[in-house]
Amino acid sequence: MARRAPRSRNRTVITPEGVALPLVLATRGARAAALLIDLALIGAAMIVTTLTLIWIAGGIGLKLQEVEADGPKARALQALVIVWIIAMFLFRNAWFLFFELGPRGATPGKRVTGIRIAARGTERLTTEAVIARNIIRDIELFMPIVFIGGAVAAGSDTDLAGWAGAVWCAIFMLFPFFNRDALRCGDVIAGTWVVEAQRRKLGQALSVSAPIAASDQAFTFTPQELAVYGEYELQTLERVLRDGRGTTLDDVADAISRKIGRPYPTGAERVFLESYYLQLRAQLEQGLRLGRRKADKYAA
Amino acid sequence: MSEVAPTLLGRLGGWFSPTASAEIAAAEDAALRSDRFRLEREGEWKRLEAIVIRIEKGRLRGISDADLLALPALYRTAVSSLAVARETSLDAETLEWLEGLTRRAWFIVYGPRAGLGDWLMRFFGGGWSESVRALKQDILIAFALMVAGTIAGWLLVASDPDWYYALMPGGMGDARVPGASRAVLMGTLFGQQDQHGLAVFAAYLFSNNAQVSILAFALGFAFGLPSAMLLIQNTAILGALLWLYHGQGLTLELVGWLSIHGTTELFAIMLAGAAGLHIGRAMAFPGDAAVLDAAAAAGRRSAQVMVGVVLMLIVAGLLEGFGRQLVDNTAGRLIVGGFMLVFWSGYFFVWRGRGQSA
Numbered sequence: 001m002a003r004r005a006p007r008s009r010n011r012t013v014i015t016p017e018g019v020a021l022p023l024v025l026a027t028r029g030a031r032a033a034a035l036l037i038d039l040a041l042i043g044a045a046m047i048v049t050t051l052t053l054i055w056i057a058g059g060i061g062l063k064l065q066e067v068e069a070d071g072p073k074a075r076a077l078q079a080l081v082i083v084w085i086i087a088m089f090l091f092r093n094a095w096f097l098f099f100e101l102g103p104r105g106a107t108p109g110k111r112v113t114g115i116r117i118a119a120r121g122t123e124r125l126t127t128e129a130v131i132a133r134n135i136i137r138d139i140e141l142f143m144p145i146v147f148i149g150g151a152v153a154a155g156s157d158t159d160l161a162g163w164a165g166a167v168w169c170a171i172f173m174l175f176p177f178f179n180r181d182a183l184r185c186g187d188v189i190a191g192t193w194v195v196e197a198q199r200r201k202l203g204q205a206l207s208v209s210a211p212i213a214a215s216d217q218a219f220t221f222t223p224q225e226l227a228v229y230g231e232y233e234l235q236t237l238e239r240v241l242r243d244g245r246g247t248t249l250d251d252v253a254d255a256i257s258r259k260i261g262r263p264y265p266t267g268a269e270r271v272f273l274e275s276y277y278l279q280l281r282a283q284l285e286q287g288l289r290l291g292r293r294k295a296d297k298y299a300a
Numbered sequence: 301m302s303e304v305a306p307t308l309l310g311r312l313g314g315w316f317s318p319t320a321s322a323e324i325a326a327a328e329d330a331a332l333r334s335d336r337f338r339l340e341r342e343g344e345w346k347r348l349e350a351i352v353i354r355i356e357k358g359r360l361r362g363i364s365d366a367d368l369l370a371l372p373a374l375y376r377t378a379v380s381s382l383a384v385a386r387e388t389s390l391d392a393e394t395l396e397w398l399e400g401l402t403r404r405a406w407f408i409v410y411g412p413r414a415g416l417g418d419w420l421m422r423f424f425g426g427g428w429s430e431s432v433r434a435l436k437q438d439i440l441i442a443f444a445l446m447v448a449g450t451i452a453g454w455l456l457v458a459s460d461p462d463w464y465y466a467l468m469p470g471g472m473g474d475a476r477v478p479g480a481s482r483a484v485l486m487g488t489l490f491g492q493q494d495q496h497g498l499a500v501f502a503a504y505l506f507s508n509n510a511q512v513s514i515l516a517f518a519l520g521f522a523f524g525l526p527s528a529m530l531l532i533q534n535t536a537i538l539g540a541l542l543w544l545y546h547g548q549g550l551t552l553e554l555v556g557w558l559s560i561h562g563t564t565e566l567f568a569i570m571l572a573g574a575a576g577l578h579i580g581r582a583m584a585f586p587g588d589a590a591v592l593d594a595a596a597a598a599g600r601r602s603a604q605v606m607v608g609v610v611l612m613l614i615v616a617g618l619l620e621g622f623g624r625q626l627v628d629n630t631a632g633r634l635i636v637g638g639f640m641l642v643f644w645s646g647y648f649f650v651w652r653g654r655g656q657s658a
Binding site for chain 1 (some may be wrong): 597
């Protein structure tokens with residue numbers, strides 16, 4: 001089972017190879033947005049299908065009133081009505097299923113909002129799990145809409161049963177707000193959760209992209225000067241170097257130079273920081289290989 | 301700090317193959333051991349990334365066989381690289397990227413791999429009946445509930461005919477009311493083969509019934525109670541109908557009228573209810589497992605049953621829409637209905653599928 005940190009969206013799963021992989025749970029907002037996009041698309045698809053079928057029916061000269069009549073025209077019309085009923089059923093029930101079974105594990109709405117479904121824990125995502133989580137959608141979404149819609153439409157005339165039904169349905173709809181992992185009922189039943197599907201590009205290796213620092217620079221730091229900082233500061237420095245903004249570079253270079261008591265010539269901030277970064281990393285990584293970690297500047 | 305200067309080898313390589321030499325030269329140039337580690341493996345990582353991107357975009361055809369075969373190995377390389385990098389490298393960028401890549405590859409390598417075709421083959425070839433057998437206890441409970449519902453419906457209406465209107469849904473113009481003559485009731489059972497639009501009727505019935513059974517399953521989430529109530533309520537209607545026709549001596553005719561599609565449809569509803577009860581029971585009495593794990597396991601087991609239920613309801617819709625109107629005598633209807641019942645029972649409980657030892 002996955003390890004949980006309270007109140008944070010970070011989760012860890014262990015792959016079958018025994019390596020821990022970090023996951024970030026999708027926010028409830030992102031999921032709601034994805035759902036709305038999907039519903040809009042489903043609605044659009046339903047309307048387009050309906051209009052197309054009507055257009056086809058009109059093209060072969062059929063009238064809706066003839067559906068009960070006999071003869072070839074009525075049969076053609078019946079066939080169209082069957083296609084329509086089945087298409088509506090599939091749009092309602094198979095849309096989510098079809099897309100979530102694909103390699104992205106995401107409906108179009110989820111793709112747009114950058115999230116996907118995944119299995120909780122170490123098990124693989126199975127076809128059955130995807131089916132289960134989407135069958136449950138019916139009571140979470142479509143039934144409450146019918147119920148609450150009915151209650152609202154009836155207005156003040158709504159009887160007690162109507163309101164009870166609406167409240168009961170609201171419990172299902174609001175289920176994701178009552179648990180840490182933002183699971184909806186379908187996720188509980190299927191053993192799934194929804195996570196962010198981040199995607200990023202790999203930046204250059206810094207010791208290659210910054211060869212000046214390695215070749216003709218003038219800065220060589222002593223182990224004492226390097227012992228001031230730890231891994232946290234190193235990775236902060238890495239971000240600063242990769243973002244590479246002028247004023248931040250200046251500030252950071254000033255701070256380090258003050259801390260270790262070594263000045264640097266004006267205009268050489270970048271060289272100064274790069275050589276400090278590389279030498280600090282070399283020293284920390286050497287410690288790492290020997291089993292010594294230094295988490296941050298406060299660590300002994 | 302310049303541990304390594306560009307070596308002669310790197311320069312020589314440059315004259316022969318520009319790309320390979322660029323990688324070697326870069327690896328040689330890197331001042332840090334962890335960066336050399338990264339540069340030596342980056343080619344494989346990038347290859348994995350390219351494959352993953354193409355699979356994610358759904359362009360499976362564009363992937364060569366060699367790449368597909370290499371995918372698991374490349375994935376494991378990335379995983380072990382990640383494990384090593386975590387212990388030796390402090391390059392946050394590489395670590396994060398590698399984590400992301402491994403995660404995406406993990407989704408694919410351990411994703412729902414069975415295509416729809418394969419899955420259906422397994423489903424019909426034993427998977428479905430096996431999952432039904434796994435719910436045996438729940439099916440017995442659902443069956444008991446349905447029998448109880450039928451009896452309750454009969455007794456209620458027998459004690460006070462007003463109950464009939466409470467149980468029966470809708471239909472003001474429905475001829476099937478208490479006090480209707482034998483001829484009227486007879487007319488609702490037979491002589492409708494002239495009707496048109498049977499196919500539309502069948503499709504409508506299927507869509508409607510499937511939605512009801514999905515509801516029966518989904519409601520199992522609330523500890524199975526609503527599923528049980530839905531089963532009882534629906535069979536109470538059946539009991540009321542039986543009482544009504546029994547009063548005019550038409551019991552057998554009604555059973556025939558119902559059984560042609562009812563054996564399939566009631567079977568499907570029973571399975572849907574059983575699946576709902578299964579989930580409800582798993583959540584109420586999870587045993588040694590955590591509630592969430594128990595619910596997830598039960599959900600996966602019963603999801604397969606539910607796909608089957610929808611398929612059964614397609615069959616039931618066809619039988620109801622066509623079969624019942626076209627077969628206009630009780631004996632024929634009973635034969636068709638009985639055959640379907642034997643067929644489903646045999647398929648689920650007798651036939652063990654391919655390669656099943658149990």
